[in-house]
Amino acid sequence: MIYGISQLGYLVASALFIFALHWMNTPATARKGVYAGVAGTMIAVVVTWAEPAVIHHAWIVVAIAAGFVVGVPLSKVPLTAVPQRTALSHAFGGAAAGLVGTAEYYLRLSEGGEYLTPFRMIALIAEIILGYLTLTGSLMAAGKLQEVKWVPQRPVTYPLQNISNLALFGLALALAGAITRSPTAAWAPFVFGGIIALALLFGVLLIIPIGGADMPTVIAILNSYAGLSAVAMGFVLDNKLLITAGALDGSSGLILAIIMCNAMNRSFTNVLFGAFGQVKASRAAGEEKVYKSETVEGAAQVLEQANLVVIVPGYGMAVAQAQHKVRELYDQLKKRGITVKFAIHPVAGRMPGHMNVLLAEADIPYTDLVEMDEINPDMPQVDVALVVGANDVVNPAARTEKASPIYGMPIIDADKARSVFAIKRSKNPGFAGIDNELYFGDRTWMLFGDAKNVIGELVKQLAGGSGMH
């Protein structure tokens, strides 16, 4: 009877989760998706809490209350910090799976170990490896994104890195094999602890060779791992809701990672084991090229004459917190009857969809946010392409230079616009450490300075020029 009710609850929750994701297919219905997710979670929590096996309640209440105390402020971070928050939440998800797996193992071991069938042991080990690896890996990723001092920003590489990582992973698998065969042996608890330690270490080692430009992919992969660790927990507990929800999360992370990889023309293995940021040797060679810089006044005049302006935002816009100033510029141009679109590269920013959220925050209608593939055919008709803190995603070297590390990556064809203004903080190359041909193009003019200030000046010029205020 009770079993039937809880299973029914889980079934309904599973269906609600699927609907939640289904409703995310358009912004118009997306908020319904959140409500469905909340409803599903609440049902699952209530029926689980009501299980007769749950007899102690004080700690549950305290832990849930603590979750609210930490969770509410975490949901109010500025949107530029969303990548860090997301990485942190993957860490929490991984930690939860790892801890429950650890508790399950030592509990069942103390009960004699009949429960620890080979299948459960495999699931348990998958759960703790994925869980703890996600925990440290995501913490490292969050640290890199937050630019915490003791986490190296630049990719860290050393000789035999991939081989030693693989060896560590092989060792973990060997230990896993041994403990699966004899989960109750005298040495088994220590081996279990050893696997945990290896997983924690492996998470760190996996992330240190990865540079900031690859963060969108890595966050998506960690998202997938966090989901899969929940699946493994579902196998251990024989809970189909956990398996369903985890599989949804796992496939979501996988699809996002594939989209990110395609958008960079790179493979999974290349992102994880390629140490992208190291490639910068080719840069020193070649003659000194000169930038043409332009004044804000001049740029404002050109903008005023345009019919179609495309703004290409990048991570630099997020760093400078320039999205609200961009909105003011958008308003100024719109007021003159100029069509303004935003060209969004899938890997612009530090996580999938990062730019869209920042621009939506600045109150720019999402109908003006255009994907790369849709806007590229129109680029030759664009009067002004305004590049705001984007670099590699508009670098024409991706089309032409075989030696370039970004060769083959699809880019936004800003260089095909009739004129290009690029706002750049300094004359240094971008995250990938590569010179950008776009900046030296015939029709490109540079606006040096902080993106927020430069756009603020542009807005002032446009506002002043039209005789208002």
Add this chain to the structure above:
Amino acid sequence: MDFWPTLYVFVLASFIGLGVIRRVSRLLHTPLMSLTNAISAIAVVGSILVTGGDYPPRIRALGAIALFASMTNIVSGFLITDRMLRMFKTDRRPPTEPGARSGGGS
């Protein structure tokens, strides 16, 4: 234990996931991530069973920490997803009167 049914559930749920996620608007990939994160925090179910069961305190303590972590994800995940989704609008405020609002709205 017969584990085949659970494997079926996993494979079928993965296919549903791939099908559904593929259709998610690219605009919403960031909120999608926080939403799936909150959903997969359903691992809270396992944490409740461990925390509330008749087990030794050190086992239950591990469960309580896991419960705290999952609950944090649930609360912050759903709240921030909703906060982000609220920002996605087609129509903004009606066009402002010239000069009525030239400053920032931040």
